[in-house]
Amino acid sequence: MFALMAWRNLRQGGRRTTLLGLALAMVTGLLVLLMSLSDGVNDSMIKGATSLAAGHVNVAGFYKATPDEGFPMITETGKVKAVAQEAVAGLATVIDRHRGWSRVVSDAGSIWAALYGVSVEQEQRLLQTLRPARLGDYVEDLDGLDPDAREGDMRDLAEADTAMLFVTQARRLGVRVGDALTIRTETLRGQSNTVDVRIVAVMDDLGLMSNWSIFLPKQTILQLYGLDDDTTGAVMLYLDDIERAPQVMEQLRTAYAEAGFDVMEHDPRPFFAKFQTISGQEWTGQKIDITTWTDEVSFLVWVITAIDSVSALLITILTIIIAVGIMNALWIAVRERTTEIGTLRAIGMSRGRVLAMFLTEALMLGLFGTLIGAVGGALLAVGVDALAIPIPSQAVQAILMNDRLHLVVEPAEVLGVIVGFTVMCGLSALWPAARAANMPPITAIHITE
């Protein structure tokens, strides 16, 4: 019955209650939306990073023929893979890619790009993630071509001297499937070397990463740099559970050291940011560098931090406003119901019960408001995600790391929001409720005169 009293008193509150509940629902909904945006970007980033640039954990390294020149390469690929397979339980896949950094030239233009030399039969993940782009998205002069056609097949990377690139690159280079590119680079011994490749696929962008990633067959890279067969750029490990990446990295650090490899200190930056540091060091020969996927995309994490900070700021302000609103509404309720409170105290209701009665009101309001808001926000997020709304601006695409609006709803987070806001309501009610509890019973008789 005390719950019933709280509920009916809330309803008695009329417009005041409705407005507060609505405001609470809106803020909760907004928070859920912002969080799913942040989670969506995170999801896009994980997907982009872990299919284009990195495994969950990466075993890469640098080889230095002279003290002032490092090359992103490891020798003894077989042994490196074997150590990982031995040391880590719960490995989903292990692949390896060559790495390079070079100029890519077409008839119409040129770009700098990270080269990934792949064995296409190892690249099931990539195959599943990427999709050939619409011609209309990168061919300027369609000239009778169907803009909705999607040309090319990544599997053709199995052929020698081929290349797969992304839609933004294709637009900049003015090329399409079947066109030729020249890759120009320097070998370990400082000679400049070039190779001509044929484009076999142009894929939809996958966030910022795809602006500077080009895929080639391993053989082309070996030839380009004059490397021998047992070398590779990085061994990429995919785990059953991505959350275990930091732990596995530590495990591997020990395992490689024990296997006699020279393991570098952990440096949480992508490999291409490390050249400067490496070439400043005295050593020559081979060193192993073990990183997690977050290290390899650390230069992108600011986006998520930014979204989260803006959300936090916004939500904090709105929460304060609502907390003040609830406090105020309850103040008014306590004032309006002075006689009632006094009466209840006179007929024997304890202070604790009076406190509980007002807290219940606030908690009920909180629970209903947040529940409606959270469910509404979550449904909206799922709906928007399902619509896959294209993002018009390329800058925004780059920031959100996706060409579509991608939102991910984490049920645990939504639950956390509901609980958090409800508790906040209770806390804001504490003061007026305590005030009501301390009201002397004598007011029941006095105030009405």
Add this chain to the structure above:
Amino acid sequence: MKPIVELMDVVKEFPLGKVTVRALRGVSLQIGRGEFVAIAGPSGSGKTTLLNQVGCVDTPTRGTVRIDGQSTSELAESALTKLRLHKLGFIFQTFNLVPVLDLAQNVELPLLLKGGLTRGERDRRVREIVDQVGLTEQLGQRPNELSGGQRQRVAIARALVTGPNIVLADEPTANLDSATGEQILDLMERLNRDQETTFIFSTHDSRVMAHARRLVTLVDGKISSDEATEAAA
């Protein structure tokens, strides 16, 4: 027989800025079980203040108030609350029902506060007392659907449902027309006879006083007369 209410030289002062209002100036009074007492006196004579001392919603500045042998100034607020819940019933001039609860729920409320009763027992007691005040038909109605007289009868039922030793009523008929007031007084008298509950009520209506068997008159915070009435005979 030991008195159920005992006031010894009770003084109540209200500090009001620089001056001190002396509402009760040494009141001594004993009331036994089952009495039906009216407190009369002009406005400002201290009737409400006196009832507040007995009702344990206030404690005296000096002197002692004993309820069933317990001195109220020695009790903490939580103990006073328990005392009010278990031994006292209140009837207010303005009825003071809980507007969001219906008649039955208003009457059930003190039983819930008391605890330890099953729903069935509570229902039975509520029905019994509501039947005694003659409102069985209105059981599911909210206070704002009831007339003033009906509301006061609900308040009486609420005050009596826990079976208190003492029922206090501060001008219970002041907000009612005289015919309805008479009915309420009749009801109180009947319940007093049937259940041996002590009733103490204040009034400045002489027709209401006539119902009492004992009349205590206050003037300026002091008892000016304390006598048995004709009704007692």
